[in-house]
Amino acid sequence: MNDGEQRDHWIRLVLRDVQFWVPVVVLIGGLLVLRWIG
Amino acid sequence: MTAPVAESREPRAESGPDAARIRALQGVGIFCGLTAGAWLGAAEAPTKLVTIGVSPVVVSLAMVIGVFLARWSVPALIQGTSHIGADFRQAPHLVVWAVLAGCLWAVANTLTIFAVRDVGLSIAFPLWNSNSLLGIVWGIVLFGELRGADARRWFGVIGGALLMFAGATALTIASAHTTAPRDAVRGVIAALAAGVLWGTMYIPYRKAYLTGMSPMSFITFFTIGELGMMTAIAVTFSGGVGPLWRELSAAREVLFWLLLGGFVWVIGDLFQQYAVKYAGITRGIPLSNTNQLWGLVWGIFVFGELRGETQSMLGHVIGGSLVMALGAGVIALSSVTRAEHERWQQSAAREGNRYHVDPAYTSAGMAGREAAGMRHRHTWVDWTIVIVATSVLIAFATMARTPQIAVRWEWMAGLGVVMLGMLASGGIALWRTTRFS
Numbered sequence: 001m002n003d004g005e006q007r008d009h010w011i012r013l014v015l016r017d018v019q020f021w022v023p024v025v026v027l028i029g030g031l032l033v034l035r036w037i038g
Numbered sequence: 039m040t041a042p043v044a045e046s047r048e049p050r051a052e053s054g055p056d057a058a059r060i061r062a063l064q065g066v067g068i069f070c071g072l073t074a075g076a077w078l079g080a081a082e083a084p085t086k087l088v089t090i091g092v093s094p095v096v097v098s099l100a101m102v103i104g105v106f107l108a109r110w111s112v113p114a115l116i117q118g119t120s121h122i123g124a125d126f127r128q129a130p131h132l133v134v135w136a137v138l139a140g141c142l143w144a145v146a147n148t149l150t151i152f153a154v155r156d157v158g159l160s161i162a163f164p165l166w167n168s169n170s171l172l173g174i175v176w177g178i179v180l181f182g183e184l185r186g187a188d189a190r191r192w193f194g195v196i197g198g199a200l201l202m203f204a205g206a207t208a209l210t211i212a213s214a215h216t217t218a219p220r221d222a223v224r225g226v227i228a229a230l231a232a233g234v235l236w237g238t239m240y241i242p243y244r245k246a247y248l249t250g251m252s253p254m255s256f257i258t259f260f261t262i263g264e265l266g267m268m269t270a271i272a273v274t275f276s277g278g279v280g281p282l283w284r285e286l287s288a289a290r291e292v293l294f295w296l297l298l299g300g301f302v303w304v305i306g307d308l309f310q311q312y313a314v315k316y317a318g319i320t321r322g323i324p325l326s327n328t329n330q331l332w333g334l335v336w337g338i339f340v341f342g343e344l345r346g347e348t349q350s351m352l353g354h355v356i357g358g359s360l361v362m363a364l365g366a367g368v369i370a371l372s373s374v375t376r377a378e379h380e381r382w383q384q385s386a387a388r389e390g391n392r393y394h395v396d397p398a399y400t401s402a403g404m405a406g407r408e409a410a411g412m413r414h415r416h417t418w419v420d421w422t423i424v425i426v427a428t429s430v431l432i433a434f435a436t437m438a439r440t441p442q443i444a445v446r447w448e449w450m451a452g453l454g455v456v457m458l459g460m461l462a463s464g465g466i467a468l469w470r471t472t473r474f475s
Contacts, residue, residue: 010130010131010393010394013394014131014134017392019180020134020138022176022180022241023139023241023242026142026234026238027141027142029231029234030142030149033231034145034149034152034271037227037228038094038095038275
C-alpha cells in the first residue's frame, strides 16, 4: 500500500466516524453566532 | 498543596495499569486540573485590554499568535519534534481531529472577548465555563465515562453539574443589573456559545488521549487549526488584510501583553489536556474550570472590578462563583473506579480498532507510559523553534508599553508566585509519573 492510499484510508475513516460530525456542526453554529454578534 | 507522589520513576510500556497505577495517574490528573485552573484564569486578564479600545478580533488574534508560539516551542523544548513526529506516525488521523479542535477553540475564544466587552469578566467567565456540563455529557455518551461507576459517583458528578448550573444562573441574574439589556443578552449568548464550542472541543481531546497520544504532540497540530481559523475571522471582521494590518500596527504597544496572555493560556491548557487524559473529561474539565475562581480573584483584586457595586450584586457574583466551585469539587472527588477504568480501556480499544492503531501504543498511552521506540531526542529543529519563538516575544516586548489600566501590582505579584509554584509541582509530578507521555 503506498502513502496516497494510506492517507485516503484514514481520511475516509474520519469522514465515516459519526463523532467527527458533532464538532463540525457545532463549529458551523459557532461561526453563525459570531457573525451575528460581530 | 503538594504534588502527587510518583508511583514509578521508570515508566514501562505495553502493560495494563494496575490499581496503584490508576490511583497515581488519577492524582496527577487531578493536580493538573487544578493547576490548569490557575493558569487559564490568569490568561483571561489581558482581555481587559478590550476596554481601552483594542478591537476584540485583534485581541483574540494576538493571543492566538502567542498561543501558536507557545504550542510549538514548549513541546519542542520538553519532548522534541522527533517525538511529536513519531506520535503522529502512530495515529495520523488525529491531525484532522487536532485541527478541528483548534478551529473550535479559536471561535470560542473570539466569542469570549465579545462577552467580556458586553458583560464583564466576572460575569462572562462562569457562563462560558458551562462547557464542563456539556463535556460531561459527551464523556458519558460518547466515551463510556461513568459507565461501571457506582451510584455515589454518578450522584457526585451529576449533583456537582447541577450545582455548577445553579451558580451560573445566579451570575446570569447578576449580569442583568450591570449592563444595558441589549448588551447583556448579546454578551450572555456569546459566553454560552463559547461554552458549547469548548465543551464540544473535548471530543477531539478525548479521542486523541484514548488513542494514546501525548498532549504535547496533539497541541502542535491543534494550533494550526486555531491560528488558521483566527486569521480568517480577523481578516473577515477587519474588512481585509490591509485594514487588519493597520489595526495590528496601531495596537503594537499592547500586542506583547496579549501574546503573553496566549502563552500563559497554553500553560494552563496543557495541564488541562493532561487532566483530560488521566482523569477523564467528567473530572478533569470541572477541575480546570476552577479558573472561574481565579478569574474572579484577578477581576476583583487586580483590576478592581465590582468596586462600588451593591451588596446584592456582590452576593450574586460571589455566591454564584462559590456554588459553581463547590459543584466542581464534588465532581472531582468522585474518583474513577477500576471498573470504570476498564470501560475507558474498552473505549480506547474501539478507537484503536476503528483507526487501525497499534494496540501496544494505545495501551501504553492509557497507562501513562511510552510505547517502545518513542524517544526524547532534541535536534536543531527544536532549538530553532525555541529561539525564533523567544525572539518574537522579545521583539514585541521592546515595542510594549504598560497599558493605561489600573492594576494592583502587589496582588498580581502574589498570584504570580502561587501560579509558578503550581507549575513547578505539576511539571515535576507529570515528569516523574508519565515522562509527559
